Amino acid sequence: MNLPEVAVFDLGKVLVDFDYSIAARRIAARSTTPPGDVQRFIDHSPLLVRYETGLMTREQFFREIRQTTGFLGEIEEFAAFFADIFSPMPEMIELHAALRRAGVPTFIFSNTNDLAIAHIRRDFPFFANFDDYVLSYEHGAMKPHATLYEVVERVTGRKGTQILYLDDRVENAEAGVARGWHVIQHHDPKASIARVKELGLLPKN
Numbered sequence: 001m002n003l004p005e006v007a008v009f010d011l012g013k014v015l016v017d018f019d020y021s022i023a024a025r026r027i028a029a030r031s032t033t034p035p036g037d038v039q040r041f042i043d044h045s046p047l048l049v050r051y052e053t054g055l056m057t058r059e060q061f062f063r064e065i066r067q068t069t070g071f072l073g074e075i076e077e078f079a080a081f082f083a084d085i086f087s088p089m090p091e092m093i094e095l096h097a098a099l100r101r102a103g104v105p106t107f108i109f110s111n112t113n114d115l116a117i118a119h120i121r122r123d124f125p126f127f128a129n130f131d132d133y134v135l136s137y138e139h140g141a142m143k144p145h146a147t148l149y150e151v152v153e154r155v156t157g158r159k160g161t162q163i164l165y166l167d168d169r170v171e172n173a174e175a176g177v178a179r180g181w182h183v184i185q186h187h188d189p190k191a192s193i194a195r196v197k198e199l200g201l202l203p204k205n
């Protein structure tokens with residue numbers, strides 16, 4: 001078996017957990033719309049997809065949210081609510097640190113937006129320690145679209161079995177498998193760490 005040379009990490013539910021209901025409650029408290037409706041409007045909505053595909057700016061995204069929810073504040077207040085939904089996943093952040101110590105190049109590969117990334121850069125020091133970042137909104141495509149996987153292969157300078165990719169979502173994982181990458185569909189840190197060791201990126205003990 002050909003073993004991987006680099007590790008490519010999804011961000012949400014792999015390195016940081018997130019909960020849009022936190023943002024929805026805080027935005028709703030400053031708007032004319034109930035939290036459930038606010039959450040439906042931002043979480044996995046066509047609007048968020050457009051934003052995370054880079055088809056709209058944060059200002060345009062904010063204006064649409066404000067129009068629909070009746071949000072009373074300005075963009076700075078909205079941005080603070082919208083992005084403050086993340087919590088660290090310590091075992092996986094430590095796995096990443098161990099890979100760095102072992103000299104393994106590491107990369108972020110995420111469907112995301114500039115508000116979330118600005119927040120994560122500020123609040124999560126581990127985020128600075130990757131070789132490079134493939135972020136959906138900078139490339140006009142989202143996982144599982146092949147375009148974004150091609151960007152990963154270009155940025156890492158690797159392909160096929162040279163890449164190990166960790167992602168929690170089945171459709172994203174399958175798109176990696178289809179390109180011949182090693183893929184861990186992440187659910188349980190212990191299982192993922194054991195698999196990384198099996199693949200030779202970290203010592204077994």
Ligand SMILES: [Mg+2]
Nearest residue numbers: 010012013168
């Ligand atoms: Mg994820």
